[in-house]
Amino acid sequence: MNKIKKFNFILPTLVIILTIASFFGYKASKNMDNMIPYKTFISEVQNGNVSDVYLSDSERIKVILKNKKELFTENPRTLNFKEYLLLKGIKVHEGGAVSPYEAVPTAILLTVIVATLIYFISRKTSSNSGAFKLSTMDVSPEKDWEISFDSIAGNLEAKESVRELVDFIKNPEKFTKYNARMPRGVILYGPPGTGKTLMAKALAGEANVPFYAVNGSDFVQIYVGVGAGRIRDLFKKAREKGKAVIFIDEIDAIGKKRDGRADGGSDERDQTLNALLAEMSGFKESQGIIVIAATNRLDVLDEALLRPGRFDRHIEVGLPDVNARHEILKLHCKSKPIADDVDLYKIAQMTVYFSGAKLENLVNEAAILAARENSQFINMNHFDLSYGIVLAGAEKKDRSFIKENDKKITAYHEAGHALISKLISPENHVRKVTIIPSTKGAGGYTLNIPPDRIYHTKTQLLNNIKVALGGRAAEELVFGKDNITTGASGDIENATNTLLAMIKYYGMFDSTGLLNYNILDKEGISNNAAIVEVCNKTITELYKEVFNILVENKTKLDSLANMLLEEETIYDEQIEKIIA
Ligand SMILES: Nc1ncnc2c1ncn2[C@@H]1O[C@H](COP(=O)(O)OP(=O)(O)OP(=O)(O)O)[C@@H](O)[C@H]1O
């Protein structure tokens, strides 16, 4: 990626030049004030008034008198000069007119003064938008023909979604014929290092069009108007080429929700964001330009970005499960001399919660270790060592540190949800269950509720609550009442929301009646204690029911959890087999 920040380069250079210039200027002016003719200097020497002389190659030399006065005189550059001075009992120092003790603080002081000045000048200019135009940025297209969808292992669903876009770029006419609205913007979201950049590059590679990449954080903390100018430049360049893939990494840096304006300086970000939105509605859909943005979190983005016609396609790029990790490892080992004792599947099992980038790093470290030893092959020992290196380098909050026990808890928790769902509402289709965390939470089960429902019955709503409670109930059943975890907080939130809605808006409980509690609230006459009581009583009953279902089906729960521990992600067919 080409990330030359011209401006960031100019500023330090200016500071350095100015510092050096003013330093020498300062020195020179100082020298001028204390210059004495060489003749006077010689008479001072002969009168025994001189204590130190600093010899150097420069035009002037520094002289210190016995009364501590500092003077400068012409450098005679004669051969015996030093000996002459030494014979007169004068201390002679070589290597610079100014003693380092003086030079260093002076230089630091000047640097600080100049830098501060420049900073303040630039602050002033920035409020005066447009006065300083620095909108040029080096965005030359990258053509990475090497990168195709074959460079991405795992992540099948995301890959398929991105692959569909190739056709939009290559044959836009095909879609315009049907007057179909084509996607202009796509957001790839997911944890760091999961291959979002790689996907965007692969799209450009497969569609055979130039790839322009910028980073959202490059647009912050620059002059007002400059970020917007850069965006316009970027799109102009891409349009000139006709078709293109424009990739904006870390879009959240410019596209965060606009509330909470505590930072004060969000004017710049707003202008940049507006420019981006304007450019995106500016190009013709039939042109074959696609803007791909990447972020770690979808929920922090401004809604304006997500509206139809903008970034209206959202593709999740998640952490790989054990099979995907195996594929990624195989891919990165393909061009490397791997010893026969290396079991990549075993390594895949060891590397739960590793991202693709981290797996690549693991393989690379192993290769470096082998190279250091001049070993013919990269062997299992190298992988074991590199595993330690990669883990040690990981941040604390990193999930690869997750203990085997946590994995087990997650497996039972998710198995609990899935089993309850299958047993109490078999019409709901559980497409997959996984213990790999997504942006939405710890593990997860993907439920496909039949879409052709307009109304929800009381039974269905209660069933949804029971499914939500299945996670906690499984935890309690397997690990004991004292070992339940915080992992159920999202479930409890969902259950409470559903239950409250049933009481407050849908009048589904006898004891709270057919009343809208929002209206009662406004009149100041609602009976909150009664609501809480009904909620608590209902949820306790439902929980007992769920717990008993799990007790009766403990073997199925165990099988599901064990399969999850082994495979990390399991799909409908596997689930069906266990339930049957
Ligand atoms: N699914 C994958 N298959 C093969 N290699 C992968 C995969 N995911 C990540 N990698 C490796 O990790 C590197 C970094 O991935 P990439 O930069 O695309 O991640 P990212 O999601 O854009 O990360 P970030 O959010 O930090 O920008 C890739 O160059 C590649 O070597």
Ligand SMILES: [Zn+2]
């Ligand atoms: Zn849960």
